[in-house]
Amino acid sequence: MCVGLSAKVVDLKDGTAVIDASGAKRSVSAELLDDLEVGDYVMVHAGVAIAKITDDDENETNKIMEEL
Amino acid sequence: MDNLNGLSPKEILKGYNGRKLRIMEVCGTHTHEIFRLGIRKILPESIELISGPGCPVCVTPVGYIDEACILALEKNCVICTFGDLIRVPGTEMSLADARGKGAQIKTVYSPLDAVDFAKENPHKQVVFLAVGFETTTPSACIAVEKARKDGLDNFSILCANKTMPNAYQALKGSADAFLFPGHVNAITGNATCKALSEQGVSGVVAGFTAKELLTALAVTVTLLQKGEPFFVNCYPRVVKDEGSPAAQKLMAKVMEPCDSEWRGLGVIKMSGMKLREEYADFDARKKYSLPEIKGKPNPACRCGDVLQGKCKPCDCKVFGKVCTPQHPVGACMVSGEGACSAYYQYGM
Ligand code: SF4
Numbered sequence: 001m002c003v004g005l006s007a008k009v010v011d012l013k014d015g016t017a018v019i020d021a022s023g024a025k026r027s028v029s030a031e032l033l034d035d036l037e038v039g040d041y042v043m044v045h046a047g048v049a050i051a052k053i054t055d056d057d058e059n060e061t062n063k064i065m066e067e068l
Numbered sequence: 069m070d071n072l073n074g075l076s077p078k079e080i081l082k083g084y085n086g087r088k089l090r091i092m093e094v095c096g097t098h099t100h101e102i103f104r105l106g107i108r109k110i111l112p113e114s115i116e117l118i119s120g121p122g123c124p125v126c127v128t129p130v131g132y133i134d135e136a137c138i139l140a141l142e143k144n145c146v147i148c149t150f151g152d153l154i155r156v157p158g159t160e161m162s163l164a165d166a167r168g169k170g171a172q173i174k175t176v177y178s179p180l181d182a183v184d185f186a187k188e189n190p191h192k193q194v195v196f197l198a199v200g201f202e203t204t205t206p207s208a209c210i211a212v213e214k215a216r217k218d219g220l221d222n223f224s225i226l227c228a229n230k231t232m233p234n235a236y237q238a239l240k241g242s243a244d245a246f247l248f249p250g251h252v253n254a255i256t257g258n259a260t261c262k263a264l265s266e267q268g269v270s271g272v273v274a275g276f277t278a279k280e281l282l283t284a285l286a287v288t289v290t291l292l293q294k295g296e297p298f299f300v301n302c303y304p305r306v307v308k309d310e311g312s313p314a315a316q317k318l319m320a321k322v323m324e325p326c327d328s329e330w331r332g333l334g335v336i337k338m339s340g341m342k343l344r345e346e347y348a349d350f351d352a353r354k355k356y357s358l359p360e361i362k363g364k365p366n367p368a369c370r371c372g373d374v375l376q377g378k379c380k381p382c383d384c385k386v387f388g389k390v391c392t393p394q395h396p397v398g399a400c401m402v403s404g405e406g407a408c409s410a411y412y413q414y415g416m
Pocket of ligand 1: 372388391396398408
């Protein structure tokens with residue numbers, strides 16, 4: 001139940017986002033994220049977009065290793 | 069990368085030959101991803117991974133399942149739940165067994181789906197089983213707010229939400245470092261973990277892809293060798309230092325902290341959440357005057373030791389024999405994120 005789903009926002013209306021997760025679309029609550037825009041990537045848990053994803057994992061981990 | 073001689077995370081881990089290190093992956097999804105990606109196989113023996121209590125299904129106490137069965141069988145409620153909870157054993161039966169006796173148990177993906185179901189079925193009393201850590205608690209709060217706004221009087225939740233800070237305190241000595249659960253920190257931010265490092269408890273917050281998990285482990289192993297307590301955010305693309313202020317505000321509005329029982333670990337002070345008095349109409353315990361229930365777990369089950377890293381699932385006498393994913397004796401064998409089910413599935 002805790003597995004997060006990363007997905008792209010394809011539509012946004014009244015606090016609800018339509019997300020596309022590898023082709024599967026569904027509506028989720030977007031009310032926790034006020035600066036969301038269509039095209040953003042989000043992490044979804046139990047029907048709620050909980051966070052914006054701001055980078056890919058490759059870039060992220062390269063930076064971490066450089067800073068270590 | 070100078071100080072690491074340009075080594076990749078994988079090379080750092082493979083090449084480690086120092087003292088024995090115990091790293092606890094707090095989150096059940098980490099446990100499963102680490103198995104699934106084969107990361108355990110590349111680790112030298114001196115790096116031991118132990119599974120922590122971060123699977124909400126695994127730490128849900130027996131008495132909670134008993135309460136849900138009473139609501140379903142005696143109070144005629146339709147129970148809406150995440151699928152994993154259905155097969156968790158209660159004292160006498162699981163929700164799957166209750167279903168066999170005529171209970172209506174419906175699997176939902178989100179508590180918001182349970183609210184929609186209540187709206188579409190005004191003659192049914194609907195109860196959502198609210199379990200989970202800070203990651204899932206906001207969704208339960210959004211559902212309650214929505215039910216209130218829509219004026220629903222046939223929706224309530226059975227609250228067993230939990231919070232991690234005091235669990236970390238209870239587990240402090242169990243490992244050399246924690247892999248903190250990425251999506252809990254996405255909500256709460258990093259303050260608790262930073263404070264832990266000031267108390268000498270090290271850890272990193274980790275993401276879930278192969279690159280992220282290998283990097284988080286390599287950072288942990290490298291910094292443990294330096295000997296100073298540390299905290300590093302190894303999942304910055306999702307976890308911000310401040311977490312999600314909107315989610316924190318919502319949770320504080322709808323719920324308040326309370327003592328909470330963790331299966332196998334006992335009651336941990338102020339490690340749970342309950343609905344505030346203003347939301348009493350949506351609190352299934354109050355609405356249906358549930359009696360206080362003390363569940364009795366199966367005495368053979370060592371889930372409590374497994375969840376604290378005191379033993380491995382295969383050290384439990386009934387592991388893989390009496391207790392299998394098809395016939396779970398304890399909760400750790402039920403959930404896809406449970407340590408016993410991971411050991412069973414991946415054959416360790
Ligand atoms: S193998 Fe089964 S009985 Fe043993 S600790 Fe795990 S869940 Fe409990």
